[in-house]
Amino acid sequence: MHRTKVRVVEGVLDANDTIARANRADFDAAGVAVINLMSAPGAGKTSLLERAVHDLDGVQVGVLEGDVQGSLDADRLATLHVPVTQINTDPSFGGECHLDANMVRSALPSVALDELDLLVIENVGNLVCPAEFRVGEDRRVMVSSVTEGEDKPLKYPLMFRACELVLVNKIDLLPHLDFDLDRFLANLDAVHPGVRRLLVSARTGEGIEEWRRWLTEATTREPQPA
Amino acid sequence: MHRTKVRVVEGVLDANDTIARANRADFDAAGVAVINLMSAPGAGKTSLLERAVHDLDGVQVGVLEGDVQGSLDADRLATLHVPVTQINTDPSFGGECHLDANMVRSALPSVALDELDLLVIENVGNLVCPAEFRVGEDRRVMVSSVTEGEDKPLKYPLMFRACELVLVNKIDLLPHLDFDLDRFLANLDAVHPGVRRLLVSARTGEGIEEWRRWLTEATTREPQPA
Numbered sequence: 001m002h003r004t005k006v007r008v009v010e011g012v013l014d015a016n017d018t019i020a021r022a023n024r025a026d027f028d029a030a031g032v033a034v035i036n037l038m039s040a041p042g043a044g045k046t047s048l049l050e051r052a053v054h055d056l057d058g059v060q061v062g063v064l065e066g067d068v069q070g071s072l073d074a075d076r077l078a079t080l081h082v083p084v085t086q087i088n089t090d091p092s093f094g095g096e097c098h099l100d101a102n103m104v105r106s107a108l109p110s111v112a113l114d115e116l117d118l119l120v121i122e123n124v125g126n127l128v129c130p131a132e133f134r135v136g137e138d139r140r141v142m143v144s145s146v147t148e149g150e151d152k153p154l155k156y157p158l159m160f161r162a163c164e165l166v167l168v169n170k171i172d173l174l175p176h177l178d179f180d181l182d183r184f185l186a187n188l189d190a191v192h193p194g195v196r197r198l199l200v201s202a203r204t205g206e207g208i209e210e211w212r213r214w215l216t217e218a219t220t221r222e223p224q225p226a
Numbered sequence: 227m228h229r230t231k232v233r234v235v236e237g238v239l240d241a242n243d244t245i246a247r248a249n250r251a252d253f254d255a256a257g258v259a260v261i262n263l264m265s266a267p268g269a270g271k272t273s274l275l276e277r278a279v280h281d282l283d284g285v286q287v288g289v290l291e292g293d294v295q296g297s298l299d300a301d302r303l304a305t306l307h308v309p310v311t312q313i314n315t316d317p318s319f320g321g322e323c324h325l326d327a328n329m330v331r332s333a334l335p336s337v338a339l340d341e342l343d344l345l346v347i348e349n350v351g352n353l354v355c356p357a358e359f360r361v362g363e364d365r366r367v368m369v370s371s372v373t374e375g376e377d378k379p380l381k382y383p384l385m386f387r388a389c390e391l392v393l394v395n396k397i398d399l400l401p402h403l404d405f406d407l408d409r410f411l412a413n414l415d416a417v418h419p420g421v422r423r424l425l426v427s428a429r430t431g432e433g434i435e436e437w438r439r440w441l442t443e444a445t446t447r448e449p450q451p452a
Binding site: 041070096126155 | 266293294298321322323351352354355371375377380381382383384396398399402403404429
């Protein structure tokens with residue numbers, strides 16, 4: 001029973017990887033760098049994009065917005081005159097808890113890849129499954145809010161390991177929390193030693209310049225293998 | 227293709243409900259009230275249990291602790307001399323993002339139901355899939371932290387609809403956030419009109435007496451249908 005389940009899961013992931021490679025080929029052909037942005041619900045993915053994606057040093061940015069339902073985040077980003085495409089994962093029952101390569105593929109006809117330098121795919125808010133499904137991205141970035149506690153890297157290690165950048169958000173709240181930043185960073189290094197991290201606040205703007213610089217550089221740096 | 231997927235999903239949920247009913251029968255036979263406690267990662271499920279489950283008016287409480295990996299929360303609760311059983315959802319690849327009825331069933335031999343009045347099942351931190359899988363509980367409770375933003379009921383409506391109590395946690399941080407509580411409560415009423423809600427802070431203790439009273443009463447009130 002258990003072995004069968006593992007085999008089915010592996011089959012699903014194999015199929016996903018095949019479609020992810022097709023997405024990646026399309027992105028490469030269009031010369032678009034692609035970032036898969038992940039976090040728990042409410043960690044601040046959209047706020048950090050609002051802060052970063054306009055007037056980005058001449059880089060043309062588009063956003064693919066993944067949500068179970070609705071288009072609240074897409075509407076927020078559209079007011080910044082950034083081209084946004086919404087993917088809802090809720091066609092049938094309660095909705096998928098992550099984006100997969102096929103959902104992204106089905107949205108690509110609505111994305112003008114030739115006009116973009118950078119496409120940010122904002123995943124569904126979830127610290128588990130989004131890390132298991134590549135969608136064709138070059139890079140994975142996650143946001144971890146200091147309000148979520150120091151233990152999160154230890155409890156969701158796959159997510160923290162999957163990323164090449166961790167944005168530690170809401171640091172303006174540190175004076176009001178029982179959050180030990182050193183302990184969080186030690187936990188982070190325990191599961192992903194030395195991973196690049198930026199301390200940021202979407203609210204106050206702290207660290208946002210570094211985040212913008214990282215995004216700009218991501219359009220030119222050598223990407224990771226698909 | 228899409229229809230096939232829906233049918234498979236429905237089959238999985240049917241099988242889950244069958245096992246959930248078996249769990250429920252065991253809970254009823256032992257006279258144990260069971261709560262399925264859900265939230266996003268870091269919203270404060272464990273902290274709210276730490277505040278509530280000891281010396282609960284003579285009510286004997288046990289906890290089933292669901293995590294992808296590790297036993298950090300179970301260890302925290304065990305120091306309060308509450309019987310805790312850990313379920314890890316990570317036997318194979320990245321780990322399941324929710325508890326299902328079969329995982330709970332497999333843990334029951336380790337739970338001394340006859341010695342308990344109340345069993346709290348702390349689900350994996352996730353606002354999507356846990357709401358789709360009943361595990362045999364009488365009641366579902368969710369924690370929503372004010373740090374997550376006002377829009378969460380609209381973005382994760384199934385979770386907010388599934389619960390009979392919403393604990394709005396971390397209200398001690400309200401003075402430091404751009405969070406409009408009235409707007410959050412209006413969004414909550416839009417997806418689940420009139421649902422019971424308690425404003426609480428695990429940190430300061432505000433609202434904790436009401437939460438303890440609700441738990442105590444949950445051991446005697448008529449439960450919802452399985």
